[in-house]
Amino acid sequence: xxxxxxxxxxxxxxxxxxxxxxxxxxxxxxxxxxxxxxxxxxxxxxxxxxxxxxxxxxxxxxxxxxxxxxxxxxxxxxxxxxxxxxxxxxxxxxxxxxxxxxxxxxxxxxxxxxxxxxxxxxxxxxxxxxxxxxxxxxxxxxxxxxxxxxxxxxxxxxxxxxxxxxxxxxxxxxxxxxxxxxxxxxxxxxxxxxxxxxxxxxxxxxxxxxxxxxxxxxxxxxxxxxxxxxxxxxxxxxxxxxxxxxxxxxxxxxxxxxxxxxxxxxxxxxxxxxxxxxxxxxxxxxxxxxxxxxxxxxxxxxxxxxxxxxxxxxxxxxxxxxxxxxxxxxxxxxxxxxxxxxxxxxxxxxxxxxxxxxxxxxxxxxxxxxxxxxxxxxxxxxxxxxxxxxxxxxxxxxxxxxxxxxxxxxxxxxxxxxxxxxxxxxxxxxxxxxxxxxxxxxxxxxxxxxxxxxxxxxxxxxxxxxxxxxxxxx
Amino acid sequence: xxxxxxxxxxxxxxxxxxxxxxxxxxxxxxxxxxxxxxxxxxxxxxxxxxxxxxxxxxxxxxxxxxxxxxxxxxxxxxxxxxxxxxxxxxxxxxxxxxxxxxxxxxxxxxxxxxxxxxxxxxxxxxxxxxxxxxxxxxxxxxxxxxxxxxxxxxxxxxxxxxxxxxxxxxxxxxxxxxxxxxxxxxxxxxxxxxxxxxxxxxxxxxxxxxxxxxxxxxxxxxxxxxxxxxxxxxxxxxxxxxxxxxxxxxxxxxxxxxxxxxxxxxxxxxxxxxxxxxxxxxxxxxxxxxxxxxxxxxxxxxxxxxxxxxxxxxxxxxxxxxxxxxxxxxxxxxxxxxxxxxxxxxxxxxxxxxxxxxxxxxxxxxxxxxxxxxxxxxxxxxxxxxxxxxxxxxxxxxxxxxxxxxxxxxxxxxxxxxxxxxxxxxxxxxxxxxxxxxxxxxxxxxxxxxxxxxxxxxxxxxxxxxxxxxxxxx
Numbered sequence: 047x048x049x050x051x052x053x054x055x056x057x058x059x060x061x062x063x064x065x066x067x068x069x070x071x072x073x074x075x076x077x078x079x080x081x082x083x084x085x086x087x088x089x090x091x092x093x094x095x096x097x098x099x100x101x102x103x104x105x106x107x108x109x110x111x112x113x114x115x116x117x118x119x120x121x122x123x124x125x126x127x128x129x130x131x132x133x134x135x136x137x138x139x140x141x142x143x144x145x146x147x148x149x150x151x152x153x154x155x156x157x158x159x160x161x162x163x164x165x166x167x168x169x170x171x172x173x174x175x176x177x178x179x180x181x182x183x184x185x186x187x188x189x190x191x192x193x194x195x196x197x198x199x200x201x202x203x204x205x206x207x208x209x210x211x212x213x214x215x216x217x218x219x220x221x222x223x224x225x226x227x228x229x230x231x232x233x234x235x236x237x238x239x240x241x242x243x244x245x246x247x248x249x250x251x252x253x254x255x256x257x258x259x260x261x262x263x264x265x266x267x268x269x270x271x272x273x274x275x276x277x278x279x280x281x282x283x284x285x286x287x288x289x290x291x292x293x294x295x296x297x298x299x300x301x302x303x304x305x306x307x308x309x310x311x312x313x314x315x316x317x318x319x320x321x322x323x324x325x326x327x328x329x330x331x332x333x334x335x336x337x338x339x340x341x342x343x344x345x346x347x348x349x350x351x352x353x354x355x356x357x358x359x360x361x362x363x364x365x366x367x368x369x370x371x372x373x374x375x376x377x378x379x380x381x382x383x384x385x386x387x388x389x390x391x392x393x394x395x396x397x398x399x400x401x402x403x404x405x406x407x408x409x410x411x412x413x414x415x416x417x418x419x420x421x422x423x424x425x426x427x428x429x430x431x432x433x434x435x436x437x438x439x440x441x442x443x444x445x446x447x448x449x450x451x452x453x454x455x456x457x458x459x460x461x462x463x464x465x466x467x468x469x470x471x472x473x474x475x476x477x478x479x480x481x482x483x484x485x486x487x488x489x490x491x492x493x494x495x496x497x498x499x500x501x502x503x504x505x506x507x508x509x510x511x512x513x514x515x516x517x518x519x520x
Numbered sequence: 521x522x523x524x525x526x527x528x529x530x531x532x533x534x535x536x537x538x539x540x541x542x543x544x545x546x547x548x549x550x551x552x553x554x555x556x557x558x559x560x561x562x563x564x565x566x567x568x569x570x571x572x573x574x575x576x577x578x579x580x581x582x583x584x585x586x587x588x589x590x591x592x593x594x595x596x597x598x599x600x601x602x603x604x605x606x607x608x609x610x611x612x613x614x615x616x617x618x619x620x621x622x623x624x625x626x627x628x629x630x631x632x633x634x635x636x637x638x639x640x641x642x643x644x645x646x647x648x649x650x651x652x653x654x655x656x657x658x659x660x661x662x663x664x665x666x667x668x669x670x671x672x673x674x675x676x677x678x679x680x681x682x683x684x685x686x687x688x689x690x691x692x693x694x695x696x697x698x699x700x701x702x703x704x705x706x707x708x709x710x711x712x713x714x715x716x717x718x719x720x721x722x723x724x725x726x727x728x729x730x731x732x733x734x735x736x737x738x739x740x741x742x743x744x745x746x747x748x749x750x751x752x753x754x755x756x757x758x759x760x761x762x763x764x765x766x767x768x769x770x771x772x773x774x775x776x777x778x779x780x781x782x783x784x785x786x787x788x789x790x791x792x793x794x795x796x797x798x799x800x801x802x803x804x805x806x807x808x809x810x811x812x813x814x815x816x817x818x819x820x821x822x823x824x825x826x827x828x829x830x831x832x833x834x835x836x837x838x839x840x841x842x843x844x845x846x847x848x849x850x851x852x853x854x855x856x857x858x859x860x861x862x863x864x865x866x867x868x869x870x871x872x873x874x875x876x877x878x879x880x881x882x883x884x885x886x887x888x889x890x891x892x893x894x895x896x897x898x899x900x901x902x903x904x905x906x907x908x909x910x911x912x913x914x915x916x917x918x919x920x921x922x923x924x925x926x927x928x929x930x931x932x933x934x935x936x937x938x939x940x941x942x943x944x945x946x947x948x949x950x951x952x953x954x955x956x957x958x959x960x961x962x963x964x965x966x967x968x969x970x971x972x973x974x975x976x977x978x979x980x981x982x983x984x985x986x987x988x989x990x991x992x993x994x
Contacts, residue, residue, distance in 0.1 A: 076640060078590040079597055080627060085640055088585035088655070095586065111562035112569065116552040117591075117629075117660055117676055118613070123553055136619040139592070141629065144664040145610040153554060155591075155615065155629075165553055175844070181562070186591055186660070190618040202591055370649070 054382070056323050061267040062195075068317055069196045072326040072383050082194035082201035086310075089383065092334035093313055094204060098184060100236050100332070101206060101308060104228045110180040110208060115162045117186075118153040123161050126286040130160065133253020137189040139201075155188045160254065160279075160305055163209035164287035171301065173292045177213040178221070182206055197314035198271075198520045205309035211301045213293065215280060218302035219257075222276040225306045226259045229274035232308070237316055238329040238434040239263040240442060241273060244490030247470070247514060249477040252305075256280040262489040262515065264442040265318035268463025270489050270517040273315055276306035314520065319438045320407075326384030327406055329434060330427045337423065338380040339366045342373050342392035351391055351416070355401065358420050381406065386430055387423060407433050452505045455516075459484055465517045467495070469510030471503035480505055480516065489515040528856070530797050535741040536669075542791055543670045546800040546857050556668035556675035560784075563857065566808035567787055568678060572658060574710050574806070575680060575782060578702045584654040584682060589636045591660075592627040597635050600760040604634065607727020611663040613675075629662045634728065634753075634779055637683035638761035645775065647766045651687040652695070656680055671788035672745075672994045679783035685775045687767065689754060692776035693731070696750040699780045700733045703748035706782070711790055712803040712905055713737040714913040715747060718964030721944070721988060723951040726779075730754040736963040736989065738916040739792035742937025744963050744991040747789055750780035788994065793912050794881075800858030801880055803908060804901045811897065812854040813840045816847055816866035825865055825890070829875065832894050855880065860904055861897060881907050926979045929990075933958055939991045941969070943984030945977035954979055954990065963989040 052071055055063040069075050074090030077083075086094065102112070118141060125131050134157045141153040156162070163181065171177060184206050191199045208225065212218035226243060233239045241261040251258035255277040263273050283289065284300035293299045320327040330336050339355060341348035352366045367376045380388045390402040395413065403422055404411045407430050414422045448467045449455050458464055470476075470488065481487050491497075491512045499510045526545055529537040543549050548564035551557075560568065576586070592615060599605050608631045615627040630636070637655065645651060658680050665673045682699065686692040700717060707715045715735040725732035729751040737747050757763065758774035767773045794801040804810050813829060815822035826840045841850045854862045864876040869887065877896055878885045881904050888896045922941045923929050932938055944950075944962065955961050965971075965986045973984045 076643070079594050079636070079639055080590060080592045083590035083592065085590065085636075086588035088587055091587050092585070094588075111566070113562055113565050114560035114568075114660075114678060116554060116557035116559065117662070118554045118557065120553050138619060139615045139627070140617050140619075141613045142616045143614050145612060145614075153613070162553070162559075166550060166559055169550070186588075188591070204588060 096332040121152045130254035157189045164283045168289045174213040180210045182208040208306045222278045222304045225276045236331045240439040244492040247488045249474045252277045270519040274308040279303045325382030328384035330386045335365045336362045337364045338385045338388045340376045468504040470514040471508040472511040570806040587655045595626045604728035631663045638757045642763045648687045654684045656682040682780045685777045696752045696778045699750045710805045712908040718966040721962045723948045726751045744993040748782040753777045799856030802858035804860045809839045810836045811838045812859045812862045814850045942978040944988040945982040946985040
């Protein structure tokens with residue numbers, strides 16, 4: 047590739063520009079011709095493939111099977127669930143003609159597929175023995191966005207959307223939480239993002255859901271990012287779509303449904319949590335290349351050793367940089383692409399039968415004898431994973447502030463981005479005002495905090511319902 | 521599932537109805553709410569996933585990397601290559617508004633993505649060292665169809681589309697043929713479809729291509745089906761999209777591009793080639809369940825043995841039917857779903873420490889001692905694969921007819937579907953007449969036949985250019 051490594055804007059100088067520099071320089075994406083769309087280049091797409099592999103296996107362990115539902119949804123079908131259509135209608139790309147011919151009914155490009163699954167479930171199920179149905183699909187969806195940013199907010203994005211249907215409310219609710227568990231482990235184990243698990247407020251829950259559960263993470267700059275959501279619909283979709291089954295008492299009953307999704311936004315979260323002034327920093331578990339071997343020059347002896355080491359590391363994703371580029375370029379390229387570990391091989395190292403291993407997260411170097419490479423890498427990956435996770439956790443902890451008054455809240459916001467834990471009334475109207483005045487939104491009602499709420503809402507005079515996290519958010 | 525096993529129309533009585541009965545009864549698909557769209561149910565989608573796994577690995581062995589390009593294409597961009605837009609325009613679903621707002625420029629839903637890759641390549645490459653770029657994407661595409669049939673002709677389908685760009689014509693052409701090799705092996709080894717490799721005539725080649733290569737198979741009813749195509753564009757796309765690079769002589773030169781695709785149509789080919797009056801018959805390599813173990817009843821001893829056998833068959837995709845259904849239903853279900861082999865376990869078998877293994881293709885049964893199950897399955901899969909392939913090959917051979925006159929051609933067509941090998945002039949006008957009068961189309965100019973063509977075109981008086989296969993086709 048003739049791609050030049052451009053200068054990256056320092057992260058603390060201009061975070062937004064730093065982010066843009068990274069996504070382009072690390073060769074993750076290119077911009078598409080339609081505003082707000084992007085092209086996943088091989089390196090960017092490979093991260094998504096690794097995410098898919100991880101999650102797909104976890105879903106299959108829960109007996110979820112993959113399906114594929116159509117891209118287009120007839121307008122009349124989408125309009126059946128009132129809250130749902132209200133939530134999505136301004137963002138929906140609409141097909142009105144084919145060739146020169148106007149269509150009789152407008153067709154929506156799916157922004158999500160609840161209504162298609164609902165229609166299908168209604169035909170598919172008869173008795174309680176048919177339930178549950180646990181489906182997932184890996185697809186593209188469109189939601190038109192005014193301001194867009196690669197991965198974070200794009201008119202088209204890739205995701206998985208799970209849709210399940212159950213014979214009773216408890217089982218359905220339990221399933222949304224099982225999925226939230228899968229998502230939490232995925233975020234913390236694979237992406238090394240510490241997340242807060244919780245429930246969305248009335249204002250922030252999914253259009254049409256009774257309850258929305260979420261995992262929330264905090265980026266380096268102190269803004270929050272939702273990494274995955276799991277929705278419990280109760281019978282909200284079953285009623286307009288007539289999804290009925292004969293229950294154990296032989297009575298017709300509306301079924302209980304859920305949906306849940308993780309999207310390519312998570313790649314944005316990885317970048318904004320772990321990246322630094324040198325480029326991307328990728329978690330070992332989802333890095334397309336986990337180890338880059340860089341011989342000081344492309345001579346036969348060095349390349350032979352490189353191949354031997356690659357063989358030793360057979361279980362990892364290893365590449366050897368044999369390109370015509372200079373040694374310096376190769377090091378910079380491995381850095382900017384966030385490859386967790388690089389191994390340098392030079393003639394002087396070889397005299398001592400050793401190589402130099404450099405961690406991407408701390409740039410610490412260690413010289414090891416060749417037979418020690420594998421155990422060293424295993425140890426380093428554990429250390430790197432722990433370090434990335436902890437670094438992010440410390441950042442979140444340092445930015446987490448418990449406040450009780452709106453004055454204090456606004457004062458702090460003038461100085462920095464923070465994750466606020468506040469007593470909140472839960473009212474949509476109150477939350478609207480907060481958003482308008484401070485551009486912050488509620489993130490979740492956290493599970494893991496003792497909900498000790500006797501006082502008043504931090505903003506209005508009404509009694510507080512629960513402790514809620516608020517923050518600026520992507 | 522409460523799904524009932526409906527009667528399947530006999531294949532020789534009404535092939536079209538038989539096909540429809542199979543796709544629904546084998547639980548492959550359900551119809552979508554928009555005409556011509558379909559829902560891939562778990563069993564149907566699992567076949568596609570196996571196809572994806574096979575092909576994706578082969579592509580990666582050729583150093584092709586996966587990417588993802590946007591769904592929507594600005595009209596102005598699509599219109600740049602004249603033949604291309606002429607070929608596709610009547611089928612293109614068009615987005616004209618988002619929410620209530622009319623878009624300034626209409627956006628096409630991709631029927632294929634040459635123009636997006638072209639635009640990207642133009643920006644991406646500078647010198648010959650940047651080449652080749654070998655990309656592939658697994659995506660949905662839309663081509664509006666008047667008459668539709670599940671898998672074979674649907675308004676939306678799933679496929680992979682490969683797009684590559686090269687520094688010289690020979691390398692690009694060689695690559696299209698390398699891919700054709702991958703496709704041939706895939707069809708013959710994984711799908712057990714004997715295919716004819718060849719080149720499309722002027723009339724049948726891809727809109728905008730210089731040369732289109734194809735693999736063609738013949739269905740049980742004697743109609744042909746194109747299973748995969750690989751296109752060489754020369755500089756046809758490089759010119760309108762300005763894809764230039766600096767060559768080894770430091771001259772600017774237009775690049776050479778290819779594209780190639782295999783779609784979910786191939787699932788239709790599997791059904792129509794191997795299926796029988798009892799249902800689907802799946803090739804072992806792509807069957808979602810390769811072996812179904814059916815205990816005569818769900819008692820503990822039988823289920824324990826079933827689990828032991830499943831363990832012994834660890835490398836295969838094995839399921840145990842523990843459902844509440846009757847033994848008879850379970851056998852019929854395994855049959856209709858085309859599971860290559862089923863293992864019945866009953867108390868009488870167990871007294872002799874044996875089980876009964878039944879092949880789906882011939883229904884031959886064999887009683888084997890439990891430790892012999894694994895070697896027996898290995899042997900059976902080889903035999904089943906050979907049998908399915910040969911059965912299809914014999915059908916094709918029996919239907920292949922060499923004719924020299926149009927009279928004979930039309931006479932035979934009155935009696936049956938056939939694969940005709942004919943001397944042909946190659947003219948589009950001549951082919952148009954043949955299609956109009958006989959509803960047959962050219963399939964390909966085959967590679968593997970000595971092109972001994974001294975005489976006249978079988979239809980017109982002009983000199984024949986080559987021997988060409990013609991047939992009715994899906």
